[in-house]
Amino acid sequence: MSKSASLSRSRNGNGRNGSGHGRNGNGRNATTTASVPETKNYITPHGYARLKTELSKLLDAERPELVRTIQWAASNGDRSENGDYIYGKKRLREIDRRIHYLNKRLDSAEVVDPARRGDSDQIYFGATVTYAYVRGGREERTITIVGVDEVDVKRGQVSWLSPIARVLLKKRSGDVVTLATPAGEAEIEIIGVRYRAPA
Numbered sequence: 001m002s003k004s005a006s007l008s009r010s011r012n013g014n015g016r017n018g019s020g021h022g023r024n025g026n027g028r029n030a031t032t033t034a035s036v037p038e039t040k041n042y043i044t045p046h047g048y049a050r051l052k053t054e055l056s057k058l059l060d061a062e063r064p065e066l067v068r069t070i071q072w073a074a075s076n077g078d079r080s081e082n083g084d085y086i087y088g089k090k091r092l093r094e095i096d097r098r099i100h101y102l103n104k105r106l107d108s109a110e111v112v113d114p115a116r117r118g119d120s121d122q123i124y125f126g127a128t129v130t131y132a133y134v135r136g137g138r139e140e141r142t143i144t145i146v147g148v149d150e151v152d153v154k155r156g157q158v159s160w161l162s163p164i165a166r167v168l169l170k171k172r173s174g175d176v177v178t179l180a181t182p183a184g185e186a187e188i189e190i191i192g193v194r195y196r197a198p199a
Contacts, residue, residue: 120193130191
């Protein structure tokens with residue numbers, strides 16, 4: 001086989017754009033996927049229940065009601081200027097995307113009950129941690145380390161993948177750790193650790 005024929009085969013056959021190996025084929029993708037560790041989808045029992053409730057509401061109430069509205073709007077004639085129909089179809093796509101997302105997250109979820117840690121003073125997923133900056137008035141702050149789908153900054157619930165959680169994980173009450181902030185590095189002291197289900 002000539003060099004040009006070989007090059008053509010690698011580009012269009014089993015090469016970059018083919019189905020065998022290369023950038024878009026199974027060869028490189030399989031290697032890339034195998035070399036990148038999959039991030040665990042940890043979630044508290046409370047967070048899991050909340051996602052299940054949202055999914056049930058979408059499937060059992062919102063979606064069926066919206067489908068009825070779209071069918072009614074479609075029966076009214078010209079769909080091109082029918083606001084109920086146009087909005088309904090757009091909203092239905094949004095709901096279907098959310099249902100798909102929730103199904104994937106629930107299927108991959110690993111439920112971790114913080115209460116099982118008991119009175120441990122070591123920080124793991126689900127811990128509620130009180131800390132203070134060593135300099136700057138020692139104002140105390142409290143956060144709870146939760147799953148990605150449970151984050152609520154206003155209530156002090158931060159992802160276990162967030163920078164502060166990564167610094168705190170596996171540390172104990174009384175430890176002083178260094179946290180990188182936009183203003184530079186800051187030392188924080190862990191004042192207390194407890195385990196409770198987030199409200």
